[in-house]
Amino acid sequence: MNYDLIVIGGGPGGYVAAIRAAQLGLKTALVEKDPTLGGTCLNVGCIPSKALLHSTEMVHFFQHDAAAHGISAKEFKTDIAALMKKKEAVVKQLNQGVKTLVTKRKIDVVQGLASLAGSGKVLVKTDKGEQTLEAKHIILATGSVPVELPFMKFDGQTVVSSTEAIAFDSVPEKLVVIGAGAIGLEIGSVWARLGSEVTVVELLPQIAPTYDKDVSRLAERLFTKQGLKFELGAKVTGVKQDKGKAVLTAERDGKKLEFPADKILVAVGRKPFTEGLGLDKAGVELDDKRRIKTDAHFRTSAEGIYAIGDVIAGPMLAHKAEEEGVACVELIAGKAGHVNYDLVPGVVYTDPEIASVGLGEDAAKEKGLKVNVGKFPFMANGRAIATDATDGFVKVIADAETDRLLGVQIIGRNASEMIATACAHMEYSGSAEDWARTMHAHPTLSESMKEAAMAVSKSSIHSL
Ligand code: NAI
Numbered sequence: 001m002n003y004d005l006i007v008i009g010g011g012p013g014g015y016v017a018a019i020r021a022a023q024l025g026l027k028t029a030l031v032e033k034d035p036t037l038g039g040t041c042l043n044v045g046c047i048p049s050k051a052l053l054h055s056t057e058m059v060h061f062f063q064h065d066a067a068a069h070g071i072s073a074k075e076f077k078t079d080i081a082a083l084m085k086k087k088e089a090v091v092k093q094l095n096q097g098v099k100t101l102v103t104k105r106k107i108d109v110v111q112g113l114a115s116l117a118g119s120g121k122v123l124v125k126t127d128k129g130e131q132t133l134e135a136k137h138i139i140l141a142t143g144s145v146p147v148e149l150p151f152m153k154f155d156g157q158t159v160v161s162s163t164e165a166i167a168f169d170s171v172p173e174k175l176v177v178i179g180a181g182a183i184g185l186e187i188g189s190v191w192a193r194l195g196s197e198v199t200v201v202e203l204l205p206q207i208a209p210t211y212d213k214d215v216s217r218l219a220e221r222l223f224t225k226q227g228l229k230f231e232l233g234a235k236v237t238g239v240k241q242d243k244g245k246a247v248l249t250a251e252r253d254g255k256k257l258e259f260p261a262d263k264i265l266v267a268v269g270r271k272p273f274t275e276g277l278g279l280d281k282a283g284v285e286l287d288d289k290r291r292i293k294t295d296a297h298f299r300t301s302a303e304g305i306y307a308i309g310d311v312i313a314g315p316m317l318a319h320k321a322e323e324e325g326v327a328c329v330e331l332i333a334g335k336a337g338h339v340n341y342d343l344v345p346g347v348v349y350t351d352p353e354i355a356s357v358g359l360g361e362d363a364a365k366e367k368g369l370k371v372n373v374g375k376f377p378f379m380a381n382g383r384a385i386a387t388d389a390t391d392g393f394v395k396v397i398a399d400a401e402t403d404r405l406l407g408v409q410i411i412g413r414n415a416s417e418m419i420a421t422a423c424a425h426m427e428y429s430g431s432a433e434d435w436a437r438t439m440h441a442h443p444t445l446s447e448s449m450k451e452a453a454m455a456v457s458k459s460s461i462h463s464l
Pocket of ligand 1: 046178179180181182183184186201202203204208209234235236266267268269270315316317346347348349
């Protein structure tokens with residue numbers, strides 16, 4: 001079968017690329033090895049974890065906060081099977097939604113394992129047989145898989161990745177999480193809210209290490225109050241058995257540490273998934289981190305083959321992959337596709353959430369930039385007080401000379417939604433003053449963003 005474009009991988013990068021291609025009139029095939037579209041994000045990542053986080057936020061509310069609102073929750077109990085079923089329903093609905101979006105645009109969805117099979121050719125293998133597709137352009141969007149620690153391989157039962165940890169059928173009494181990044185903190189929060197004793201073992205001296213230190217410190221304090229235990233600066237050394245129970249071993253300052261565990265979630269990052277694609281034979285080169293090498297137009301070292309998303313350099317985030325999918329296809333179609341890598345928002349969907357875009361204060365100072373910083377605590381925001389969302393703050397980092405916004409960091413309820421305003425202001429090269437003079441509805445949590453922008457010039461009205 002002959003196409004203009006074959007996209008390999010049906011995650012947020014791949015299916016979005018296919019849709020954009022169809023919009024631009026390219027005859028497109030989308031090849032996916034799994035039975036559903038949506039990739040890691042929709043099937044076992046962003047979406048199911050958000051469903052679990054939402055359910056367990058309610059659990060937390062009934063357990064800890066309901067009484068203060070005059071709500072009696074004496075009969076309150078949780079049913080893990082029902083909670084998982086709700087999560088699965090969310091995933092199924094979105095699977096169906098993506099399928100409709102793709103098929104209604106006349107994209108051919110081909111289920112099977114794809115590999116490169118010579119100039120313009122893609123071989124797709126299924127249980128039932130093989131077929132060869134041909135196209136002028138091929139986009140590789142095969143995503144990533146969890147990193148495994150070499151001395152403690154995943155066994156699917158005790159030592160697990162996020163895929164299993166979002167689907168436990170009962171609450172583990174003791175859950176040990178390795179890595180205090182996005183996955184560790186989100187999934188750790190889910191099970192802690194359901195009653196697990198959660199210990200997070202992190203190599204670095206701070207949790208959520210990509211955020212500013214003041215953000216991480218507050219997050220650590222708040223999550224500790226919620227029952228998570230953090231063991232920072234600890235190097236994991238292995239796992240042993242003691243009386244039929246797993247024990248994670250680690251070291252800190254030469255001292256041996258031991259953490260008994262019913263489940264161990266390894267969340268130390270993800271790596272590009274390129275296995276079986278036949279990259280070598282096709283002449284597609286990898287970089288030193290085994291990511292597919294691309295130029296600014298997503299072209300690999302092989303003619304007509306492009307790559308986007310988690311298989312190439314940059315943060316492994318669904319929204320980054322989507323933007324690359326659109327830009328890559330637009331460039332193929334002779335348009336001016338572009339991704340602004342300076343403005344990739346990051347979010348950790350805990351409670352409170354942590355979100356950022358652009359440069360943090362620490363990173364800006366490390367670069368030797370002169371900055372003015374404005375900070376506003378949610379404690380001083382009316383809506384936050386009315387809705388129990390007073391934990392956290394907004395921090396705006398602006399260039400000291402030009403007042404141009406360089407970055408925003410938020411720790412607070414709904415930070416994931418609020419960060420979008422920061423992205424928009426920054427996309428249009430806004431200044432802190434532009435933002436400070438933008439009217440915000442009252443009462444909203446977002447006013448804290450405006451107030452933090454005002455604080456850059458020491459003109460915040462509602463904080464001293
Ligand atoms: P991550 O890179 O965000 O965090 C990994 C953490 O593990 C880091 O804090 C690191 O210092 C620590 N670490 C590394 N090796 C270690 C070791 N041997 N012992 C102890 N700690 C160690 O990776 P994570 O959380 O696994 O997520 C994987 C990818 O998926 C990331 O790119 C992340 O951005 C993405 N993701 C994004 C989410 C979001 O945007 N909310 C949610 C889940 C995943």
